Amino acid sequence: MSTPAASAPVRRGRMPNLELPQKAQLPVAIAFVVLLIILPFFFAPGGSVMNNLVLAAAYAVMALGLNIIVGFAGLLDLGYVAFYAIGAYAMGYGGSLFLSELTGDKGFAVFVSGPAAELPGVHMNFLLILVLAIVLTTVAGMVIGLPTLRLRGDYIAIVTLAFGEIIGRIAINGDEIRLGNFQLTAGRQGITPVDKVQLPGLERFTSLDLRAWYWLALALAVLVLLVNFRLRDSRLGRAWIALREDEVAAASMGVPLVKTKLLAYGTGAAFGGMSGAFLASYTNTVNADQFQFSFSIFILAMVILGGLASIWGVVLGAIVLSVINNYLIPDVLNSVPQRLGLDFDLTEVTAGIFGFMLVIMMVLRPEGLLPERRRKLELEEGIGSDDAVYEARMA
Amino acid sequence: MSGAVAVGARDSEPVAHEAILEARGVTKQFGGLTAVKDVYFSIPRTAIVSIIGPNGAGKTTFFNLLTGLYKPTEGAISFDGDEITGSRPDQITARGVARTFQNIRLFGTMSAVENVMVGQHARMRAGLFGSILRTPRVRREEREVREKARETLSYVGLKPQVHDQLATNLAYGDQRRVEIARALASDPKLLLLDEPTAGMNPQESDELTQFMRRLRDDRQVSILLIEHDMKVVMGVSEQITVLDHGEKISEGQPQAVRADPRVIEAYLGKQESERQH
Numbered sequence: 154m155s156t157p158a159a160s161a162p163v164r165r166g167r168m169p170n171l172e173l174p175q176k177a178q179l180p181v182a183i184a185f186v187v188l189l190i191i192l193p194f195f196f197a198p199g200g201s202v203m204n205n206l207v208l209a210a211a212y213a214v215m216a217l218g219l220n221i222i223v224g225f226a227g228l229l230d231l232g233y234v235a236f237y238a239i240g241a242y243a244m245g246y247g248g249s250l251f252l253s254e255l256t257g258d259k260g261f262a263v264f265v266s267g268p269a270a271e272l273p274g275v276h277m278n279f280l281l282i283l284v285l286a287i288v289l290t291t292v293a294g295m296v297i298g299l300p301t302l303r304l305r306g307d308y309i310a311i312v313t314l315a316f317g318e319i320i321g322r323i324a325i326n327g328d329e330i331r332l333g334n335f336q337l338t339a340g341r342q343g344i345t346p347v348d349k350v351q352l353p354g355l356e357r358f359t360s361l362d363l364r365a366w367y368w369l370a371l372a373l374a375v376l377v378l379l380v381n382f383r384l385r386d387s388r389l390g391r392a393w394i395a396l397r398e399d400e401v402a403a404a405s406m407g408v409p410l411v412k413t414k415l416l417a418y419g420t421g422a423a424f425g426g427m428s429g430a431f432l433a434s435y436t437n438t439v440n441a442d443q444f445q446f447s448f449s450i451f452i453l454a455m456v457i458l459g460g461l462a463s464i465w466g467v468v469l470g471a472i473v474l475s476v477i478n479n480y481l482i483p484d485v486l487n488s489v490p491q492r493l494g495l496d497f498d499l500t501e502v503t504a505g506i507f508g509f510m511l512v513i514m515m516v517l518r519p520e521g522l523l524p525e526r527r528r529k530l531e532l533e534e535g536i537g538s539d540d541a542v543y544e545a546r547m548a
Numbered sequence: 549m550s551g552a553v554a555v556g557a558r559d560s561e562p563v564a565h566e567a568i569l570e571a572r573g574v575t576k577q578f579g580g581l582t583a584v585k586d587v588y589f590s591i592p593r594t595a596i597v598s599i600i601g602p603n604g605a606g607k608t609t610f611f612n613l614l615t616g617l618y619k620p621t622e623g624a625i626s627f628d629g630d631e632i633t634g635s636r637p638d639q640i641t642a643r644g645v646a647r648t649f650q651n652i653r654l655f656g657t658m659s660a661v662e663n664v665m666v667g668q669h670a671r672m673r674a675g676l677f678g679s680i681l682r683t684p685r686v687r688r689e690e691r692e693v694r695e696k697a698r699e700t701l702s703y704v705g706l707k708p709q710v711h712d713q714l715a716t717n718l719a720y721g722d723q724r725r726v727e728i729a730r731a732l733a734s735d736p737k738l739l740l741l742d743e744p745t746a747g748m749n750p751q752e753s754d755e756l757t758q759f760m761r762r763l764r765d766d767r768q769v770s771i772l773l774i775e776h777d778m779k780v781v782m783g784v785s786e787q788i789t790v791l792d793h794g795e796k797i798s799e800g801q802p803q804a805v806r807a808d809p810r811v812i813e814a815y816l817g818k819q820e821s822e823r824q825h
Binding site: 389390398402404405409420527528 | 615616617636637638639641642646647649653654655656657658662665666667668669670671672674675676679680682686689690693714716730731733734
């Protein structure tokens, strides 16, 4: 295993074991979700708290997607931002003025109402955009999966890293990639404005009332959470874990490596795309500068901080890091360096803070905040780390 | 020498249908090194046969060729009448070949039952969407597979109390058992056991020998064994193939192989055999 957590020094966590007993899990989970549903009623509908909640939920969707690739299947993906980008562009194409040169003044509206239906460009119902984002990112996930199939550990990380960078570069320079009237991206200018989410039977979302956004993001998160749980305890989930522990043994037991890995990449990518489309609409822009390597690390840090392969851990990691990134650092602690007489804002060193947190985690509790039973074993007893005897190169 | 004609356990059956697995002129080279060289080999249906040979003779490499982990440089392998040369390991497993490993390779963080459930992967049908939706068919399959895993574990002699223990926490002998159960879970027609008695005491080895016979009789599987323990090999095998430096140097029934000067030479060194000439 060459996932970051596993390559850390093997040490026992010193913090208490936070794992819940099996029987308590479902009631606690339901109570947790109910609490999350009623949460918006305690805050101003357009305030910064709601904004943070929306972002946390959207990031949780991504982290849970990445968890399938990195946590379950053990394929270290450092280019997850690519799926954010592709999902966001799906929203950009399907819900903005961006393609107006292709459609002419009439525009092309599918299941949308209100003023957007009259505008040029393509305007689709958000459900359709979600489907589009899922299809595009699943394909992209499998495309990135293909060259990594013969690779292991560190090499997978390098290829996925490069893939993330390639997509990022294409996004930045896409304004010069033209095919007739079609421009691939809007580059650094960004596609803006982007249509607000419109769902069937509901009014279009607005930026004044963030509660609708929050509930949508929460619904997506719960959906992805459910998919995570169900896949983990399925034929496919067992195959992923088998693959993560010992590819040779897994293949010899009848697990098709290529298909199983591609399913992990594809599924994980689809959730990144879903969240990407949502965030594009929510932030009202698809700007190439958003799709940086540091975003991949940001999401990966959520997975590692929470506990690789631990579903609740990943949710917790997403919430914690999202709050630190969007609230604690910019709003609360930002002026601390200046008060100490230093000439910089804390937001300028966000990446450094996350790096420092990861180091602390690796030393104190490498298995994550809410460790998964298996991962904990792998770290504490070194299971799966001794795959030195690697007999075969798999096709 | 032609190993294509099997030394039969079932003399009454026609030769063409006797072999469950057949390797014809199989060669495997790693760079300049020839690990397996032009081996003709076949396993009669429902027979127990062994491959023996000194360390580094290419036995495990040959296993890996049969199970698809390696692709032969030259030669062809057929199983149950079908060509499997160059097939992937999972495809070969799906056709009915299962194996264990020389150094136990269980999925350590999975329970014994889960390990055996992975073994049934090729016999299951649940897909991505079925698993997400957890359709009645998927639920039923999951339940059946779990039940069958427990049965198989009991069959190989694992006590029900330890079925749900993590593989890594099991005693050594139990881990060997789980590995055999995991292989059996795919309903193989041919079972390949790579040094199954390694690390066992004579009594455990005896038990395993008995178990192999019972397995063959109960389930009509053919068994191919790599083994160093000559007592086990001579006791259980109906046919023994000897590899040395990747080449087949002898084949036949235990007594014949034991008396073969080339085998003695391979095991005891050259001088011995020169004196005999």
